[in-house]
Amino acid sequence: MGIFKKLKEYYWPNKHLFFWSLFMLLITLLITVAYPIILQQTIDRVIKGEQYDLAWKLAGIFMGLMIIKGIATYIGQYTGDMFGIRSVYELRNALYSKLQRLPFSYYDNAKTGDLMSRLTADVEGFRFFLSFGFVELFRLVFLVSVSLCVMFYYSVSLTFVSMAAMPLLVIAVLRFDKLVHPAFRDIRKSFGKLNTNVQENISGIHTVKSLSRESFQINKFNNSNGDYKDRYLFTTEIWAKYFPVMEFLGNISVVFLFGYGGFLVMDGQLSVGRLVAFYSLLGYIIFPIMNLGFTVNLFSQSKASGERLLEVLEAPEPIQSKVDAVDGSNMKGHVVFENVTLQYRKEDQLALDDVNLTVEAGKRVGLIGATGSGKTSLTQLLTRFYEPTIGTVKVDGIAVDEYSLTSLRSNIGFVLQESFLFSSSIKANISYGRPDATMEEIIDAAKRANAHEFIMELPDTYDTMLGERGLGLSGGQKQRIAIARALCQNPAILVLDDATSAVDMKTELHIQQALEEVMKGRTTFIIAHRISSVKHADELIVFEHGKIVQRGTHNQLINQQGLYKRIYEIQYKDQLENIYA
Numbered sequence: 285m286g287i288f289k290k291l292k293e294y295y296w297p298n299k300h301l302f303f304w305s306l307f308m309l310l311i312t313l314l315i316t317v318a319y320p321i322i323l324q325q326t327i328d329r330v331i332k333g334e335q336y337d338l339a340w341k342l343a344g345i346f347m348g349l350m351i352i353k354g355i356a357t358y359i360g361q362y363t364g365d366m367f368g369i370r371s372v373y374e375l376r377n378a379l380y381s382k383l384q385r386l387p388f389s390y391y392d393n394a395k396t397g398d399l400m401s402r403l404t405a406d407v408e409g410f411r412f413f414l415s416f417g418f419v420e421l422f423r424l425v426f427l428v429s430v431s432l433c434v435m436f437y438y439s440v441s442l443t444f445v446s447m448a449a450m451p452l453l454v455i456a457v458l459r460f461d462k463l464v465h466p467a468f469r470d471i472r473k474s475f476g477k478l479n480t481n482v483q484e485n486i487s488g489i490h491t492v493k494s495l496s497r498e499s500f501q502i503n504k505f506n507n508s509n510g511d512y513k514d515r516y517l518f519t520t521e522i523w524a525k526y527f528p529v530m531e532f533l534g535n536i537s538v539v540f541l542f543g544y545g546g547f548l549v550m551d552g553q554l555s556v557g558r559l560v561a562f563y564s565l566l567g568y569i570i571f572p573i574m575n576l577g578f579t580v581n582l583f584s585q586s587k588a589s590g591e592r593l594l595e596v597l598e599a600p601e602p603i604q605s606k607v608d609a610v611d612g613s614n615m616k617g618h619v620v621f622e623n624v625t626l627q628y629r630k631e632d633q634l635a636l637d638d639v640n641l642t643v644e645a646g647k648r649v650g651l652i653g654a655t656g657s658g659k660t661s662l663t664q665l666l667t668r669f670y671e672p673t674i675g676t677v678k679v680d681g682i683a684v685d686e687y688s689l690t691s692l693r694s695n696i697g698f699v700l701q702e703s704f705l706f707s708s709s710i711k712a713n714i715s716y717g718r719p720d721a722t723m724e725e726i727i728d729a730a731k732r733a734n735a736h737e738f739i740m741e742l743p744d745t746y747d748t749m750l751g752e753r754g755l756g757l758s759g760g761q762k763q764r765i766a767i768a769r770a771l772c773q774n775p776a777i778l779v780l781d782d783a784t785s786a787v788d789m790k791t792e793l794h795i796q797q798a799l800e801e802v803m804k805g806r807t808t809f810i811i812a813h814r815i816s817s818v819k820h821a822d823e824l825i826v827f828e829h830g831k832i833v834q835r836g837t838h839n840q841l842i843n844q845q846g847l848y849k850r851i852y853e854i855q856y857k858d859q860l861e862n863i864y865a
């Protein structure tokens with residue numbers, strides 16, 4: 285029950301609905317137990333006792349009870365369902381906002397498809413139990429105990445005899461639960477993998493198609509699908525094995541009942557009406573206990589789902605704003621990295637190794653070096669996407685972890701190699717970082733990003749809806765929208781991470797012009813592989829294996845023996861070859 289206790293805050297606020305549904309259930313159950321008593325009265329008093337005038341009365345009572353039961357069932361079902369639906373509404377919201385707060389490091393290991401299945405299938409699994417499972421458990425406990433009381437009242441010895449096989453039935457049900465719970469957990473896990481597979485395939489459809497790997501993907505999916513199917517079959521097998529055993533044990537009880545009960549009737553110790561009522565009452569005990577398998581199924585599924593939901597809800601959030609966080613709205617953009625070392629995981633090499641760097645507000649710094657040398661990592665420390673293992677990063681003399689996260693991040697703009705565009709309008713994409721931007725500001729940003737012209741040629745101009753990830757636009761167009769977005773945000777610090785590497789030379793020229801506009805008056809970090817993209821920077825920082833190995837202006841660095849000159853010569857050689865080719 286630990287899982288249900290931990291998730292209590294989501295369903296307990298709706299407890300009134302739960303209690304209403306229980307109350308209604310109580311009424312229906314009382315009426316259910318009254319049926320066999322009416323039957324007994326009909327047989328013993330009306331038929332055998334020949335009190336025919338009682339028949340009308342009993343029929344009237346029966347009808348009245350049925351109407352009440354119908355109304356109670358309706359209200360009970362409605363409130364029970366409502367309890368589940370409202371609770372998981374809260375839960376889904378909590379999960380979603382948790383996903384917004386989780387750090388980048390969480391997403392490094394998480395799989396999108398798996399997270400999606402937690403937010404959908406697992407939430408549903410949990411709801412199902414809230415709506416039906418609790419109520420089923422209550423039904424079981426109530427029906428068994430009240431039926432037992434009536435049975436004891438009718439005949440103590442017959443109750444004991446017909447209950448003789450019951451412990452075996454309970455043992456079978458418990459064993460079933462023990463096997464079926466891990467099986468359901470595996471099903472959920474397997475479903476998460478299946479989702480991941482589909483999601484990755486759809487996201488990477490370009491790569492799949494361009495490398496003609498469709499059949500590989502189909503096989504991969506087939507494996508996950510097969511695994512999912514096998515796990516389901518496994519639980520079906522458990523169910524198929526245990527269900528006949530449970531039914532057999534239930535039937536044995538009926539045999540005991542009629543064997544010993546028949547003897548009591550013949551001996552005159554029990555009336556026929558009571559024997560018939562006994563049969564119905566025994567059913568009220570056997571069927572819920574056998575149904576316990578189904579309830580246990582529900583319970584196991586929702587427990588497995590609850591576990592997976594808790595894994596997300598309880599994931600640590602190491603990167604948060606402090607209570608007395610500084611508001612960084614008016615940042616100037618003076619950046620200092622002090623003895624910064626970064627190691628992503630304990631087993632990894634150092635991504636940054638004792639980096640010291642000061643960048644004056646409004647200056648442009650070019651970061652250059654081989655892939656994996658630490659350029660991106662450095663800039664990600666600015667926004668606290670990751671925290672340095674050792675050392676401090678300061679903006680305007682204040683450590684970045686002192687700022688409120690929102691104000692820090694809204695003052696640092698990123699234009700990445702491939703910017704993400706949402707499947708909404710161009711207007712909404714540009715103003716994404718500043719939803720209160722006016723239309724004039726949006727258009728101004730687009731103009732300065734060299735994007736206005738092509739936007740105006742689109743059918744619905746700024747209201748044009750984009751496909752997922754900006755589908756329907758060229759790489760250069762997407763990039764200019766991303767630049768407009770950064771401009772609209774008006775950040776003090778800007779990071780251009782390989783912003784022009786995904787486009788051709790002509791488009792690069794367009795984008796470079798746009799970037800010139802963006803960089804004005806902002807501290808800018810330009811990460812680039814092409815020297816041409818960074819050579820006009822105020823200072824160039826050359827990285828190798830997470831360390832700064834050279835720094836200076838382009839002219840200074842090409843006159844020094846070192847990595848920068850080597851990169852320059854390689855790129856320069858390429859250009860010469862291109863010219864004479």
Ligand SMILES: Nc1ncnc2c1ncn2[C@@H]1O[C@H](COP(=O)(O)OP(=O)(O)OP(=O)(O)O)[C@@H](O)[C@H]1O
Nearest residue numbers: 392628629632635654655656657658659660661662
């Ligand atoms: N999220 C991460 N988790 C673990 N290791 C990472 C992560 N991001 C980067 N690294 C590692 O840190 C090192 C530095 O990577 P980084 O991305 O900063 O290099 P880079 O110079 O920007 O490379 P590129 O030019 O290819 O973008 C690399 O060894 C990389 O594998």
